[in-house]
Amino acid sequence: MPCEFKAVRRVEFSETDMAGIVHYSNFFRYMETAEHGFFRQLGYSVVMDRHFETPMGWPRVHAECDYRQPLRFEDEVEIHLLVSEKKSKSLSYIFKFRKLNGTAPVEVARGSLTVVCVTKKADGTFASVHIPKAFAEKIEVAPAEMLA
Amino acid sequence: MPCEFKAVRRVEFSETDMAGIVHYSNFFRYMETAEHGFFRQLGYSVVMDRHFETPMGWPRVHAECDYRQPLRFEDEVEIHLLVSEKKSKSLSYIFKFRKLNGTAPVEVARGSLTVVCVTKKADGTFASVHIPKAFAEKIEVAPAEMLA
Amino acid sequence: MPCEFKAVRRVEFSETDMAGIVHYSNFFRYMETAEHGFFRQLGYSVVMDRHFETPMGWPRVHAECDYRQPLRFEDEVEIHLLVSEKKSKSLSYIFKFRKLNGTAPVEVARGSLTVVCVTKKADGTFASVHIPKAFAEKIEVAPAEMLA
Amino acid sequence: MPCEFKAVRRVEFSETDMAGIVHYSNFFRYMETAEHGFFRQLGYSVVMDRHFETPMGWPRVHAECDYRQPLRFEDEVEIHLLVSEKKSKSLSYIFKFRKLNGTAPVEVARGSLTVVCVTKKADGTFASVHIPKAFAEKIEVAPAEMLA
Numbered sequence: 001m002p003c004e005f006k007a008v009r010r011v012e013f014s015e016t017d018m019a020g021i022v023h024y025s026n027f028f029r030y031m032e033t034a035e036h037g038f039f040r041q042l043g044y045s046v047v048m049d050r051h052f053e054t055p056m057g058w059p060r061v062h063a064e065c066d067y068r069q070p071l072r073f074e075d076e077v078e079i080h081l082l083v084s085e086k087k088s089k090s091l092s093y094i095f096k097f098r099k100l101n102g103t104a105p106v107e108v109a110r111g112s113l114t115v116v117c118v119t120k121k122a123d124g125t126f127a128s129v130h131i132p133k134a135f136a137e138k139i140e141v142a143p144a145e146m147l148a
Numbered sequence: 149m150p151c152e153f154k155a156v157r158r159v160e161f162s163e164t165d166m167a168g169i170v171h172y173s174n175f176f177r178y179m180e181t182a183e184h185g186f187f188r189q190l191g192y193s194v195v196m197d198r199h200f201e202t203p204m205g206w207p208r209v210h211a212e213c214d215y216r217q218p219l220r221f222e223d224e225v226e227i228h229l230l231v232s233e234k235k236s237k238s239l240s241y242i243f244k245f246r247k248l249n250g251t252a253p254v255e256v257a258r259g260s261l262t263v264v265c266v267t268k269k270a271d272g273t274f275a276s277v278h279i280p281k282a283f284a285e286k287i288e289v290a291p292a293e294m295l296a
Numbered sequence: 297m298p299c300e301f302k303a304v305r306r307v308e309f310s311e312t313d314m315a316g317i318v319h320y321s322n323f324f325r326y327m328e329t330a331e332h333g334f335f336r337q338l339g340y341s342v343v344m345d346r347h348f349e350t351p352m353g354w355p356r357v358h359a360e361c362d363y364r365q366p367l368r369f370e371d372e373v374e375i376h377l378l379v380s381e382k383k384s385k386s387l388s389y390i391f392k393f394r395k396l397n398g399t400a401p402v403e404v405a406r407g408s409l410t411v412v413c414v415t416k417k418a419d420g421t422f423a424s425v426h427i428p429k430a431f432a433e434k435i436e437v438a439p440a441e442m443l444a
Numbered sequence: 445m446p447c448e449f450k451a452v453r454r455v456e457f458s459e460t461d462m463a464g465i466v467h468y469s470n471f472f473r474y475m476e477t478a479e480h481g482f483f484r485q486l487g488y489s490v491v492m493d494r495h496f497e498t499p500m501g502w503p504r505v506h507a508e509c510d511y512r513q514p515l516r517f518e519d520e521v522e523i524h525l526l527v528s529e530k531k532s533k534s535l536s537y538i539f540k541f542r543k544l545n546g547t548a549p550v551e552v553a554r555g556s557l558t559v560v561c562v563t564k565k566a567d568g569t570f571a572s573v574h575i576p577k578a579f580a581e582k583i584e585v586a587p588a589e590m591l592a
Contacts, residue, residue, distance in 0.1 A: 064360030
């Protein structure tokens with residue numbers, strides 16, 4: 001059962017800032033690239049309208065990132081998603097960012113996300129719901145040694 | 149009847165790129181700042197769900213910009229919207245970007261947008277519709293000398 | 297001595313995503329709006345090239361955010377920066393996001409940043425340095441009751 | 445001699461807006477993805493510091509786009525760059541955006557860029573310069589039938 005996913009991106013010019021490095025907010029966009037690839041790998045889209053009767057979404061309740069080294073234009077970066085927690089209504093991931101340019105990959109940042117499964121109510125607000133069983137059954141928490 | 153609107157923004161760090169200037173795509177976001185302020189000035193939101201029975205939107209069919217001088221972090225920029233054309237189902241605007249830092253404003257860029265009034269169909273696609281009369285009556289095309 | 301700063305923004309259309317709410321990565325851009333306003337209030341720019349002999353910058357080493365309620369297009373949001381820690385080479389802030397639309401402000405999210413004072417070396421990499429005395433002397437940590 | 449380049453991207457969640465479609469400003473970011481891939485194909489980076497004695501850049505003087513159909517989350521889009529003009533100090537490209545999801549690619553938008561080769565002066569401003577011969581010699585204008 002899948003507990004991880006790896007996405008690779010090349011840093012775009014528009015993702016840099018005047019300090020010459022990737023703007024720190026973009027690491028949170030990179031996390032989503034891996035998260036959504038993880039969903040596709042399981043046969044789902046993060047926009048679950050097509051899969052279940054009730055349209056569902058996954059708003060974030062917590063996001064964080066520790067930055068060790070900057071990323072620069074045209075760097076190739078691997079975003080390694082690992083499932084760190086699975087609850088009835090929420091999932092947590094950690095993300096290891098590795099720069100692949102050189103011979104050995106270098107971890108440049110590490111982040112995490114906690115997301116909640118919700119359905120959209122008639123008034124436009126969200127209500128948390130149980131993760132659909134068919135989906136939850138496909139996911140498992142990564143072993144401790146992978147999360148370290 | 150209103151034919152223009154002026155918005156003022158200060159350039160954000162996250163809007164710059166590694167060349168040390170505002171990324172060119174952000175001028176198109178700045179145009180929207182003025183466009184949406186123009187709508188609010190008329191008593192409307194660009195998201196017209198609240199005003200009319202049918203939810204309406206304004207997708208862009210054409211966008212362009214000529215760049216004369218770069219904008220930099222913390223520059224103060226005025227975005228001057230002028231209505232350049234009003235048709236039954238579409239509007240066109242021009243935008244004059246002026247840097248306000250110095251004593252005399254300097255025009256640093258000029259852009260234009262053509263937007264179409266649409267309603268969302270049941271299948272999620274858009275169909276162009278007539279601009280609501282109550283809204284169209286509030287707008288007029290700017291005189292030629294202002295558009296020059 | 298200043299220990300806080302409040303910035304107010306109106307949510308832009310381009311900051312929303314297909315879920316109809318502000319994309320979570322944009323809260324990190326909003327934090328910078330308050331941070332850079334805080335610097336200006338002290339008479340400085342976060343780009344310190346003009347103030348000191350050595351060009352200095354403030355890369356982030358940690359960023360996080362807890363999300364309680366979504367923000368939507370045209371919401372007015374106050375970003376309240378509070379200095380939570382001052383070390384010889386780094387600063388930490390917390391950020392309280394309050395939606396101002398209604399009668400009473402509602403806290404919709406809370407974030408934090410830790411930033412390090414660096415200088416750019418000849419090879420383009422960064423080296424952490426002491427925060428300039430003239431600048432550090434202007435800042436103090438917010439009292440515990442404000443940080444709660 | 446190369447006169448074209450094709451890049452393929454999958455639409456990211458963070459590139460959509462509350463209308464459920466890719467925000468129009470992101471087509472200008474997509475153009476750069478193809479432009480920078482074109483440079484790499486020629487053995488160059490758009491950041492030319494490494495290739496020539498004088499650091500050079502390519503600011504935009506004109507950008508435009510015509511939108512025919514929206515792009516949505518997870519759509520696969522091909523960005524087809526074609527060189528439309530080559531002058532001593534500037535290049536122009538056109539970009540054909542094709543959605544690849546279905547059996548036959550559908551052109552959803554068409555854009556163009558004019559970029560100028562510049563060097564950065566000591567005071568931080570830009571001065572236009574001749575495109576380096578070694579680089580210019582590698583590029584040719586696409587035949588008229590490809591540009592149609």
